[in-house]
Amino acid sequence: MTTARRDAYTPETLLTVAVRIFNERGYDGTSMEHLSKAAGISKSSIYHHVAGKEELLRRAVSRALDSLFAILEENGARRGRAIERVEYVTRRTVEVLVAELPYVTLLLRVRGNTKTERWALERRREFDQRVADLLKAAAADGDLRADVDIRLATRLLFGMVNSLVEWYRPHPGGGYDADQVAETVVQLAFDGLRTDS
Amino acid sequence: MTTARRDAYTPETLLTVAVRIFNERGYDGTSMEHLSKAAGISKSSIYHHVAGKEELLRRAVSRALDSLFAILEENGARRGRAIERVEYVTRRTVEVLVAELPYVTLLLRVRGNTKTERWALERRREFDQRVADLLKAAAADGDLRADVDIRLATRLLFGMVNSLVEWYRPHPGGGYDADQVAETVVQLAFDGLRTDS
């Protein structure tokens, strides 16, 4: 827990420490004292860099949301057949989750107790809606099975993707890389696990 | 938030209220004052029924864990071909998640800050391991695609199932029932979303 790094914090470098502790203990379970110990500076020094605990949360979830929304602006999410766009967004979401793991983890755990949290929840719902619309378009093209409810399938697909933050850890010797996870997600979701399906 | 019900609480009925608030605000984000308001009795009255906040958490996660482990003792999880047992456990887990939604929700959000939470995390890992072993057996039978990593697929499958607690709400007019969700999970996971797969 004690990280000891007493030289020249900035809001950014402090955020790195804070987000780690937020994810270990939960946002509400983390006190400024916890952050102070982990950063190796006193509580009051933290207030020199940021206005308070909630600013750290806001910076973290903003970063996560910006990374997710950026996916929807990429060419692969805007051009081509809908099912291909769905596969693209699925893959890229996995990659963003892995690349920005601590920030997205925090975002996905937000409950809505403060203004910042409610704002994050709202923007997240917006992203989910954009993705749901894509799946709907793919279904309209006849590229998704007609016997499954599309809204339900969307929830399950992105539930699966989001579950990454609960177990994925960057390879400390032989783990999975982002591409491998993305590939398996797409295989499982679109072609299934069963042999000769 | 204020629920007002001043007659004859028992530890069980109090738990119902507490678990609801824990899930709305997060365990650490819930104070005894919050619980008191929601239950419609004073803080000190709560202590007449339970030893404290942590006992409420322990009762809740115990209930969730007992329901999950019970699945593994059912005939469908113990007899037959491994892939059929996997499908059975998948379906039943969905059903238990839906039937015990608030309790399992709380369990899946536990962080490990207290002894009770660490005990819950340990038992949960035990359940996950039992399921992972089942998938491994199905792979050994040649019933799962050879081109996906089984451990990874297990994580994704149960990540998808567990994501239920983040969005499933009991049908307030036209939602999905447990069977429909279980069926879609199994279809998606084993046969995939794509047309003519």
Add this chain to the structure above:
DNA sequence: GTCTATATTACGATAGAC
């Protein structure tokens, strides 16, 4: 930029009356 000291409020839990 960091510190010690402290103000102020909120929290979990208990005491004791009814």
Add this chain to the structure above:
DNA sequence: GTCTATCGTAATATAGAC
């Protein structure tokens, strides 16, 4: 079984020295 009053602690945040 429920209440009001309160204890002791831990929380967020600030003041002011170096």
